[in-house]
Amino acid sequence: MSGHISKFCKAAIKHRKHYSTDSFLLSKPLIEFREKAREVVAKKIAPLADKADKEGKFSEGHFEILGKEGLLDVKVPKKYGGLGLGNIGSTLLTEEIAYGCGATATSVSGHTSLYTGTLVTFGSEKQILKYIKPHLSGKYVGSFSLSEPENGSDAGGLKTTAKLEGDNWILNGSKMWITNGNLPGGMILIATTDRSKQHKGINSFIVPKPLENATVHRLEDKLGMRASPTCQITFENARIPAENIIGKPGDGFKIAMTSLNSARLGAASIGLGTSRHSIDLALKYLRRNKIHPITTADCTTSSLKLAEMECRAQAARLMIYTAAKLLDENHPEATKYCAMAKVMGSETGTFCAHQAMQILGNEGYLAENKVERLYRDNRVTEIYDGTSEIQRLVIAKSFDEPSKLT
């Protein structure tokens, strides 16, 4: 019986590398980029992930490693010295990092999707040159602040204000749940310049940190992603230069929503990294257990679980690549596809980590086992960057409109 399991698992592990649909979906440069990211993560990020999680401490070192290896440049166009691999490159990077360390993937997604991504899409040439370059080495970490103590899903109801006085914007208000918000580096701030105009009064700004009169109040203690800092930050008459507004006045809400599309792909890709790692850990466990007596029934239920995990993970992968491609093309249905990818990626990640824990039994429940961390870390991907419920509302709303896909 044990020989039967061993044969099944051995074959599965051997061929897993070739399971994916990559060869016809991804270009050679993208595949090479992913190989490089995979190697860097395996050698330099994954070995430190458990310690970072236990200590609940952000590893500056991880960002510096990624910067040194040129991986943080992924979305920056070639003309600004980046790799110019767009959202598709960014999803590959995030999946690879999440395989090794979910918390680092969360912080990197905040940095690449929400900070550098927003600037390269909407910033002026001057803003890109000034505020992106220092962030590519990993010394400075980007963030994005939309959520507030009294509004999460209802982003349009934000209360933080920006008032133009001479050559400066004066910022007042409080932001909450901000990934990387306590770290030195640029922050994209979404604030209102005129609440009576509702969405049209919302603007986005570049806030260099640390900044006088911008105070970090607390770091949240969380279930997972413990090494990715999440903080509350308050502005009390903090000043930034007038030129730090991004895009045209009134564009802020559109900018925030477009950037969130990219962040949703980040969350989805974290789910994909979680799924892949969960499947590998379950296979490894079964393979190792060939030495223990194990019944046919165990083998069958585990095999069926693994089959379901693999189906869902590959379906999520296709959805994520499709959404990333549409977003890179600025396609009118990109928002809907990013929402679908987020639901599929994040929920598949949680499903796979849950199933892997079930396959490992007691062992999977132990803090010393990686499945336990994957399970805790992935849960928030169904919440941040817009909850699963909000994604389903976005998808449902699209039924009111004629399809724009040919």
Ligand SMILES: Cc1cc2nc3c(=O)[nH]c(=O)nc-3n(C[C@H](O)[C@H](O)[C@H](O)COP(=O)(O)OP(=O)(O)OC[C@H]3O[C@@H](n4cnc5c(N)ncnc54)[C@H](O)[C@@H]3O)c2cc1C
């Ligand atoms: C670890 C972490 C990191 C984060 N990082 C950032 C960051 O970097 N920047 C940032 O700006 N924010 C960040 N956030 C905030 C996060 O993106 C929002 O909080 C999230 O979108 C959900 O908001 P909420 O929990 O306040 O949900 P709420 O709006 O309070 O919703 C609570 C529940 O009600 C449901 N709900 C709400 N409205 C509706 C509706 N209309 N229809 C149906 N159901 C609804 C929701 O789905 C959810 O189940 C982070 C959050 C976490 C936990």
